Amino acid sequence: MRGVPLGLSLIVLSLFALTGCKPPKVSPIIFRVMTYNIHHGEGLDGKVDLDRIAKVITNANADAVALQEVDQNTKRTGGIDMAAELAKRTNMHVAFGANLDFQGGKYGTAILSKHPIESYENHVLKQARDGEPRGVLQAVLDVGQGRLLFAGTHLDHTRDQGERLFSQTQFDDLFAKYEDLPIIFCGDFNDTPDSEMHKRMSENWFDSWELVGQGPGLTMTSDNPTRRIDYVWVSDSKNFKLRWADVPQTDASDHLPVVAELEFKPAAHPMDDAQLALIIIVMTLLSAIPILIGLTIFKASRRNPQPS
DSSP states (O other), X not given: OTTSOHHHHHHHHHHHHHHTTSOOOOOOEEEEEEEEEOGGGBOTTSOBOHHHHHHHHHXXXXXXXXXXXXXXXXXXXXXXXXXXXXXXXXXXXXXXXXXXXXXXXXXXXXXEEXXXXXXXXXXXXXXXXXXXOOEEEEEEEEOSXXXXXXXXXXXXXXXXTHHHHHHHTTHHHHHHTTTTSOEEXXXXXXXXXXXXXXXXXTTTOEEHHHHHOOSOOOOBSTTSOOBOOEEEEEXXXXXXXXXXXXXXXXXXXXXXXXXXXXXXXXXOOOOOHXXXXXXXXXXXXXXXXXXXXXXXXXXXXXXXXXXO
């Protein structure tokens, strides 16, 4: 670049490079989710059959699945790592959250995803009284052009709703760090739509079945369901457009699964370290423009002095 100062050349080149660092335009995607309490793989016939559970999951063709009552290497289910086995049989990524030690292994919840799991963490909830520990498993999913948070839980099953309500008071803090992401929160909440639990959840979340489900959506017990206690909640009805929800009929567990399809816009991927470094370089160069222009004018005036 003859006649153009080196600094200005670098600025121009850096600006061209910076245009390639702009985050791509994020378009809405169609996403199908499922929540399923698998009763440690045991069906109504008393048999543990993971192939049967895997078939239910495969038939749903969900992008992400929240599973409850999942055994990992326990004696009662033959030392099987159920989450890992179901991931293999459905060809999905997996995250497991252990909430208690049980029969030589672990017991908790799991998430299956067709999309890569960028990160995950399991939070064992504080308890108001002694009982079975419960947790919330959260996974950040990379859905291609963006990210979302997919979470699952299994709350206390006793008649006294106090423990469930105490668990619910912890949700705001658990999800606060993900407030920039669209969130789908699924699970066995062990409470019906007329409960205080559902009322409090509805203050910050939207029940997919209430928005698009047809009929009562009963999920428990699977052979003759009388209660709706399994839910797919979304964080924002404006960002999420619910398309439909369904309760597939199956006797593979004592619960029926809930499947919902929705449309939403993922959160754009954050810029990586290289992109951030380039922006810093460009901003530094831009701040030097006045100085470079002044030096260029000064040098030009020295080479071409005006006649007196």
